[in-house]
Amino acid sequence: MTEHATRSPLPAALERLRGHLVVSVQADDGSPLREVAHIVALSRAALLGGAAGLRLRSAEDLQAVRAITDLPLIGLTKQAHPGTDVYITATPQEVQEVAAAGADVVAFDGTDLPRPYSVAQLAAAAHAAGALAMADISTLAEARAAYEAGADIVGTTMSGYTPHSPQQPGPDFALMAALTAAGLPFIAEGRINSPELATLALQTGAVCVVVGSAITRPDHVTRWFASALQSGTQDA
Numbered sequence: 001m002t003e004h005a006t007r008s009p010l011p012a013a014l015e016r017l018r019g020h021l022v023v024s025v026q027a028d029d030g031s032p033l034r035e036v037a038h039i040v041a042l043s044r045a046a047l048l049g050g051a052a053g054l055r056l057r058s059a060e061d062l063q064a065v066r067a068i069t070d071l072p073l074i075g076l077t078k079q080a081h082p083g084t085d086v087y088i089t090a091t092p093q094e095v096q097e098v099a100a101a102g103a104d105v106v107a108f109d110g111t112d113l114p115r116p117y118s119v120a121q122l123a124a125a126a127h128a129a130g131a132l133a134m135a136d137i138s139t140l141a142e143a144r145a146a147y148e149a150g151a152d153i154v155g156t157t158m159s160g161y162t163p164h165s166p167q168q169p170g171p172d173f174a175l176m177a178a179l180t181a182a183g184l185p186f187i188a189e190g191r192i193n194s195p196e197l198a199t200l201a202l203q204t205g206a207v208c209v210v211v212g213s214a215i216t217r218p219d220h221v222t223r224w225f226a227s228a229l230q231s232g233t234q235d236a
């Protein structure tokens with residue numbers, strides 16, 4: 001157990017999420033839902049359904065959704081930067097923009113990928129802007145390093161999306177178990193595509209569970225069904 005594991009209780013905005021569902025409301029570039037009005041409508045639907053918080057991907061979206069709820073918002077940017085594969089809130093300026101737009105928690109890349117700014121710099125930028133710092137990691141070692149660097153919480157978000165993490169169709173339950181064993185508070189996130197998987201993720205010891213695609217990306221969900229029928233036809 002590290003000294004960070006004893007940081008308790010969690011900051012208030014994270015305590016409010018304990019045991020609950022956070023819905024990630026993000027539309028990818030090119031999606032017919034990539035307009036602020038659609039993001040607000042999807043957010044309203046998630047809140048009606050019982051989401052305890054939301055995860056949103058731009059200052060514009062955050063500002064619009066902040067106007068309709070006081071629940072905790074996790075904010076990020078998604079932007080390509082030359083010379084790095086890091087795309088989730090890669091710079092202190094982006095951290096600042098996300099916090100200023102109303103995020104209680106700023107999520108940023110917390111992986112070992114070559115990066116323009118360190119995790120420590122991004123966490124410090126979040127704190128300077130009055131927000132909490134969430135490091136999106138892909139391994140236990142990255143989680144430990146992110147806590148050392150000042151993150152308030154880590155998320156399993158990036159497991160499966162770095163070359164050095166396991167590539168698998170489902171959630172990374174092994175990573176979740178390892179984080180719990182190490183005493184590191186974490187948010188379970190990534191490919192949690194059913195209520196059963198969400199329940200299992202919480203049971204590993206997660207503070208809360210983030211679900212995105214299965215709730216807010218109907219194009220992805222449609223593809224899951226269409227592909228299943230297609231393979232069924234081929235198998236027949």
Ligand SMILES: CC(=O)N[C@H](C=O)[C@@H](O)[C@H](O)[C@H](O)COP(=O)(O)O
Binds near residue numbers: 157
């Ligand atoms: C890897 C990456 O860029 N993840 C992004 C992080 O914000 C989102 O595209 C995901 O939708 C989110 O993590 C929730 O995951 P899922 O959609 O699988 O429930």
